[in-house]
Amino acid sequence: MKENWWKIIGIVLMLFALIFGILTPLKPGLPSVFPFNGKAGNPLTVDIQGYNTHFDEAKEQRVWLKLGDYTLGSSKLEATSSNLLRATFLTPAMLPSKDSVVVFSLVTDNEIDGASVMPSAIFVKQSVIDSAGAAQVWPQNSLDNLHQQAGIMFPYRNVLGETIRNLYYHVSLWFAMFIILAVSIFYSIRYLNKGNMLDDHRSNALVSVGVLFGLLGCATGSIWAKHTWGTWWTTDVKLNMTAIFMLIYLAYFVLRGSFQDEIKRARLASVYNIFAFASIIPLLFVIPRLVDSLHPGNGGNPGFGGEDLDNTMRIAFYPAIIGMTLIGLWIADLRYRLAVLADKVLDRI
Amino acid sequence: MQVLTEIIFLLKKELLLEWRQKYAIGGILLYVISTVFIVYISTGEIRPPVWNILFWIIVLFASVNAVVKSFVQENSQRQLYYYQLAHPIAIILSKMLYNIGLLFMLTVLSYLAMTLVYESPIKRVGLFWLTIFLGSVGFSITFTFVSAIASKADNSSTLMAILTFPIVIPILGTLMMLSANALGLIQDTAYVKDIYTLIAIDGILLGLAIILFPFLWRD
Numbered sequence: 001m002k003e004n005w006w007k008i009i010g011i012v013l014m015l016f017a018l019i020f021g022i023l024t025p026l027k028p029g030l031p032s033v034f035p036f037n038g039k040a041g042n043p044l045t046v047d048i049q050g051y052n053t054h055f056d057e058a059k060e061q062r063v064w065l066k067l068g069d070y071t072l073g074s075s076k077l078e079a080t081s082s083n084l085l086r087a088t089f090l091t092p093a094m095l096p097s098k099d100s101v102v103v104f105s106l107v108t109d110n111e112i113d114g115a116s117v118m119p120s121a122i123f124v125k126q127s128v129i130d131s132a133g134a135a136q137v138w139p140q141n142s143l144d145n146l147h148q149q150a151g152i153m154f155p156y157r158n159v160l161g162e163t164i165r166n167l168y169y170h171v172s173l174w175f176a177m178f179i180i181l182a183v184s185i186f187y188s189i190r191y192l193n194k195g196n197m198l199d200d201h202r203s204n205a206l207v208s209v210g211v212l213f214g215l216l217g218c219a220t221g222s223i224w225a226k227h228t229w230g231t232w233w234t235t236d237v238k239l240n241m242t243a244i245f246m247l248i249y250l251a252y253f254v255l256r257g258s259f260q261d262e263i264k265r266a267r268l269a270s271v272y273n274i275f276a277f278a279s280i281i282p283l284l285f286v287i288p289r290l291v292d293s294l295h296p297g298n299g300g301n302p303g304f305g306g307e308d309l310d311n312t313m314r315i316a317f318y319p320a321i322i323g324m325t326l327i328g329l330w331i332a333d334l335r336y337r338l339a340v341l342a343d344k345v346l347d348r349i
Numbered sequence: 350m351q352v353l354t355e356i357i358f359l360l361k362k363e364l365l366l367e368w369r370q371k372y373a374i375g376g377i378l379l380y381v382i383s384t385v386f387i388v389y390i391s392t393g394e395i396r397p398p399v400w401n402i403l404f405w406i407i408v409l410f411a412s413v414n415a416v417v418k419s420f421v422q423e424n425s426q427r428q429l430y431y432y433q434l435a436h437p438i439a440i441i442l443s444k445m446l447y448n449i450g451l452l453f454m455l456t457v458l459s460y461l462a463m464t465l466v467y468e469s470p471i472k473r474v475g476l477f478w479l480t481i482f483l484g485s486v487g488f489s490i491t492f493t494f495v496s497a498i499a500s501k502a503d504n505s506s507t508l509m510a511i512l513t514f515p516i517v518i519p520i521l522g523t524l525m526m527l528s529a530n531a532l533g534l535i536q537d538t539a540y541v542k543d544i545y546t547l548i549a550i551d552g553i554l555l556g557l558a559i560i561l562f563p564f565l566w567r568d
Contacts, residue, residue: 192564247515254511258502268498271561272512275494278557279516279550 010326017320021168024312027149028053028113029156033106033121040102040126041093043075048085048108050116051156055079058110063087064143065104065122070096071141094134095126102126107143114149118158155310163227167313168320170220176324177213180206180332185277188270198340200266203273204256205335209328211249218242248276352442355435359443366422373422374451377415378458384411385462397470397532400463405525408459408484409517412452416492417509419444420500432566441493441562445555448489456481472533476540480527483547487520490551494558497565523547 029051038044048063055061056079063074063085076088085108095102106121157164184206191199221239222232233239255272259265367374384407395403420428431440460481463469471477492513499508523543530540537543 192561244515244518247511251508251511251515255498255502255508258504258508264501267564267567268501271565272495272498275554275557275561276512276516279491279519279554281553 006326007330010323010330013319013323014327015323017168017172017316017323021165021316021320024316025153026052026162026164027153027156028116029158029161030106030108030116030118030121031158031161033118036121037123037125038091040091040095040124043088043090044122044124045086045088046106046122048087048106050083050085050108050113051161052113053085053108053116054082054110054112055085056082058112060147061085061110062108064107064141065089065091065124066107066117066143067096067102067104069140069142070135070138071107071143072138091124092134092137093126094128094130094137095124096131096134096138097126098129098131100126100129109143109146111147112149113147115143115146116156152312152315154312159228163224164313166220166224168316170217170224172317172320172324173213173217173220175321176328177210177217179325180213180328181210181277183329184210185274188273191266191270192274197262197266197343198336200270201339201343202332202336203270205332205339206329207249207252207273208335209332211246212331213324213328214242214246214249218246245280248280252276352436352439355439356443356446359431359435359439360447363443363447370422373418377411377451377455380414381407381411381455381459382462385459385466389466395467398529398534400467400470401525401528401532401534404459404463405484405521405528407463408456408481409488409521411455411459412485412488412492413510413513414506415451415455416448416489417496417499417506419448419493420497421505428566437563437566438559440566441497441558445489445493445558448493449485452489452492453482453485456485470532473531477528477531479544480524480531483527483544483551484520484524487524487547487551487554488517490554490558491517491520494554494562497562520547520550523550 030048030053031051032049034047034049036046038046058079061077061079063077065072072089072091074087075090078086080086102124103120104122104124106118107115109115154164184203187199187203187206190196191203218239225234226232252269252272256265256269259268388403388407392399392403423431492509495513495516496505496509499505499512502508523546526535526537527540527543527547529535530537530543
């Protein structure tokens with residue numbers, strides 16, 4: 001029991017990440033609004049779709065159209081259900097902008113859900129452009145007195161929605177894969193130094209778990225991509241990098257399979273493992289310069305920071321990485337022991 | 350110092366060997382020319398972006414084929430003899446230097462063959478020559494080292510391809526960027542950074558090859 005503490009920690013952390021990551025609700029958000037365009041000067045009535053919101057129970061429901069510091073409150077509000085709100089705005093004929101089509105954000109606020117923002121929500125067209133005149137008419141309000149929402153919740157992001165939880169399982173798989181492959185490099189180096197066959201068995205077991213995690217990472221990413229990007233696989237940089245990784249390690253297995261002599265096999269596999277891993281590291285620096293990525297944090301996409309990875313998400317994310325790594329090391333340990341036992345049996349024969 | 354004399358001696362040996370087996374190098378040159386001709390027959394007119402891709406693909410395949418023989422052509426007894434005479438670092442460095450020359454020549458020949466059938470799309474000649482030189486260096490370091498691994502197996506040419514292609518992708522990607530610059534396809538003022546990246550990758554791989562090769566030859 002004493003030497004198994006890390007397996008227990010792995011299971012506990014993974015279970016925690018699963019339970020906390022799946023059961024914690026998302027913050028209220030605004031997935032869509034319809035119609036999303038209108039004409040300045042005409043009354044504009046829009047249906048606001050909410051997610052996890054309580055429009056009908058809220059007593060102090062407020063809605064604004066927002067452009068910079070200019071805000072326009074709604075003149076009429078009608079909540080038809082907890083997730084549907086009909087708001088009417090009386091837009092002035094002149095908008096506080098020099099463009100003929102002005103894009104407003106939509107802000108809702110009530111005492112139960114707190115404030116939610118939908119950026120670039122409504123397009124309003126103006127026929128008379130007079131931004132100086134509009135500045136007189138439009139009320140300025142920096143919206144300080146918004147409600148804060150209480151409780152532990154994950155952030156709501158448009159498009160991502162519930163799939164934001166994939167971060168804990170998909171991204172942590174990649175982190176775990178990198179750590180496990182790095183450990184396998186450590187054992188490869190140790191094999192070359194000491195020539196102990198057990199180190200090669202460990203290294204091989206770790207590589208196979210690394211590849212398994214890579215495939216699982218691909219699968220979880222693919223399912224997520226189907227929901228958010230609308231396709232199972234695209235020519236995204238990180239997907240290509242994954243493919244390269246898989247090619248290298250599948251080649252590693254072919255290389256191992258090419259030798260009958262186990263000492264020769266162990267030596268060559270160790271050398272290739274180190275060389276391939278080192279040659280792939282520059283990829284992390286080179287490839288981002290070659291093309292943009294669809295992944296968060298690349299090519300102008302919002303990164304995992306700020307609202308995309310807040311402290312609530314970190315509570316599930318970091319344990320998931322550690323838990324996934326420990327479970328991976330455990331699987332590798334089992335494979336290693338199996339290989340050693342098989343060796344013993346073969347020796348006896 | 351002793352390693353240096355050994356390297357020079359081994360380089361002379363490589364050249365002599367190549368001179369005596371002229372059909373081997375002739376085969377590689379013919380390989381390049383026939384590939385270019387097949388590409389020409391099957392494509393007709395091509396635009397510079399396609400030229401860029403085809404050029405580097407042809408060079409990649411020809412290089413793998415040229416380098417795969419570096420450790421295979423001599424039998425293992427004779428290799429054991431070399432290893433007793435010379436330091437393993439001298440052996441790998443001499444092979445790499447020799448392959449740099451071979452691959453550079455091969456790349457130039459591919460370029461000439463391509464210019465023969467297509468119009469040369471190159472706008473910045475200096476950058477292009479620098480690119481193909483750096484390409485030969487990068488390919489030579491990677492391929493020579495992996496061919497040392499692959500030569501130990503029976504199916505060395507298959508193994509060579511599957512082991513090197515994924516490894517060489519960072520080098521190939523950077524080369525294509527630089528070459529696209531030389532062709533005027535993109536106007537990237539930061540290409541100097543790409544050159545440094547390439548030199549850094551080459552440096553890392555060279556260092557690793559020197560560290561790891563002594564583990565490789567012992568049988």
